[in-house]
Amino acid sequence: VSAESASQKKEASPEEGRHDGYETLIVTTKNNITKIMFNRPDRKNAINHQMYREIIKALEEAGKNDSTIAVITGNGDYYSSGNDLNNFTNVQPGEMEKMAKDGAVLLKEFVGHFIDFPKPLIAVVNGPAIGICVTVLALCDLVYASDRATFHSPFSQLGQSPEGCSSYLFPKIMGLAKASEMLLFNKKLTAAEACAQGLVTEVFPDSSFQKEVWARLEAYASLPKNSLAVSKQLLRGMEKEKLHAVNSRECEVLTERWLSDECVNAIVSFFQKKSKL
Amino acid sequence: VSAESASQKKEASPEEGRHDGYETLIVTTKNNITKIMFNRPDRKNAINHQMYREIIKALEEAGKNDSTIAVITGNGDYYSSGNDLNNFTNVQPGEMEKMAKDGAVLLKEFVGHFIDFPKPLIAVVNGPAIGICVTVLALCDLVYASDRATFHSPFSQLGQSPEGCSSYLFPKIMGLAKASEMLLFNKKLTAAEACAQGLVTEVFPDSSFQKEVWARLEAYASLPKNSLAVSKQLLRGMEKEKLHAVNSRECEVLTERWLSDECVNAIVSFFQKKSKL
């Protein structure tokens, strides 16, 4: 057990600046930084419906409070395995359409909060990231990654389609030739590849990741707060309307996908394989 | 003669799944993949007017048939040397304007079919690529290249101007500083450079190129077909209108170029140099 994971464990215990009212997250504010930590480590920080709603709430709080920057990270070995596929199970046949529609409403609201977030938002990717957790990285202002991190968005494997504005932002960041490999053909990127393609700002050795990154974040949090906020709004402002339109369109397409035979069969197959392990 | 070129030669013979009605292409459908192969190897797969029309027809067929993906590649040593400059010769002085106008109509339709192609379109760049064959790569979803491939768009050298939506897509993919080098100043890229700049998805050693690439393509062709098609449409959808506008504008400018002294002189000079070799 390294010094870093020891310090991470300490974060998980009650502490100064911890926000109340979260079960799937640990949210703290200290030294002008609000940290939103995914906290379902035994489920690889998969995002169930409750966790989507808690992340939305935490982003709202962090956007309004006095902190200069906000940080998203994961507790444990994973950053996050993305959408919890159990969100699809236990649905009665007659309720499939309601499930898909409600899921899309929640997803759209979730992604919308990343689009509208008013101050610098920094992802600290401590380990593997999958699906929706990869795509919304393109809506963060900085992405620091451990060299243990990987980036995987296996949409077509699951009969689904891209979300999180990735259908617009990934081609913009890395060009269609690289974006299609990830979004259509399920390519899993190493941290170094994700950095070369502009999805990640910088990669750090896992052994010094937390220490190096948090030293930087503390320095950033002491910069002029309003200057950072208006600068971020300038960079985001021109795109905001387009990003909301992309988000809506992606959620519409995904709703149809969730009700398709291709998707249902792919998810059934996923659970069958899992149960055989 | 390597195993790969032997297998390529086999492709050139009549075979299962071969589409009728093509003289300048070999078009086949097998294992959910429609392959469109440029087949004027003795002319470095230069595209004459017939070949433009046959590629348009092949894209229409591939877009409508049952295949999951479509692939474009070249027979022989070249991917394609681009627009056949013989398209400009044998034009009577009084017919220059008609030639330019007809050429622009054909080019616009050609590029338009890449913009509108409804399923994943993958370029397998087996060797040097020039001009229009380079620019429309940015309209393909994946670009796999042999390390023998080069990428050259010498528009200003020939008194011409960028087409294939490259004036919009190249700066978007690689930034203006790199795009101008290619599109204004005739820089020829190696496969590795084209990959670093996001025009190419991945480069393979020529000795294993066909084998490695086709193994991947067969895996891709077994993914959920509708999921791939709607995902591709999402990535392309937001851009489609803009791409058609860019295509129109580029064709207008190019028509003027074709009628300019700069262009006429540059093409005459090209053939004079060639005849001296």
Added chain:
Amino acid sequence: VSAESASQKKEASPEEGRHDGYETLIVTTKNNITKIMFNRPDRKNAINHQMYREIIKALEEAGKNDSTIAVITGNGDYYSSGNDLNNFTNVQPGEMEKMAKDGAVLLKEFVGHFIDFPKPLIAVVNGPAIGICVTVLALCDLVYASDRATFHSPFSQLGQSPEGCSSYLFPKIMGLAKASEMLLFNKKLTAAEACAQGLVTEVFPDSSFQKEVWARLEAYASLPKNSLAVSKQLLRGMEKEKLHAVNSRECEVLTERWLSDECVNAIVSFFQKKSKL
């Protein structure tokens, strides 16, 4: 003293093709190239109000004259240290608003001339570049850099916000994850990093920089002139309206910044540190 710096010194003396009427620049036209050289080497080529106006005038002349391309570079060790912070001093308390408003009008006009420049514009970055001189590089068509060059835009450090269309173009070129590091968090890039991120076309060893670059520029200047101009306009044309809107918005935000306590305090602190050295 190398052969290159000797030849640079010679440029600073009266010579064939030198344009009249400049005090802060040396402007020459020779071999179809108009060269605009920043010439306040003792002030690290910092741009005071006179120099902004002279650059605007030089761009107007270069845009209209017979030269095929225009080149911007710096005399001495620096490319340019950016906006001269003395522009902010000697302002009477009651005149702050006027200073900010006038400064924004001048900046908007300055950047507008880069947006509208009608022929290829090439930056030859001979040394460190800071602030506005870094951001407008994204409006140049090619950027050649010595390996001595660095690229630094410390806006938030000075309580300010991005200009030169960088809030739009930097994320477009390099993705938000890299752009935010430069524009929000004051990261200084080496020439190699700036090249990897698409802001710079190519980096040269300082010892051969002038020789290699000018050999290329002379070759470029012999290409068909109209072909280059219309091709550049194609690449720029689709963006022009958007770039002007971004420029306006950035100047509005910056005017507010200049009047903010954060900015005033940061600039006072800058001069206090400097006077202690």
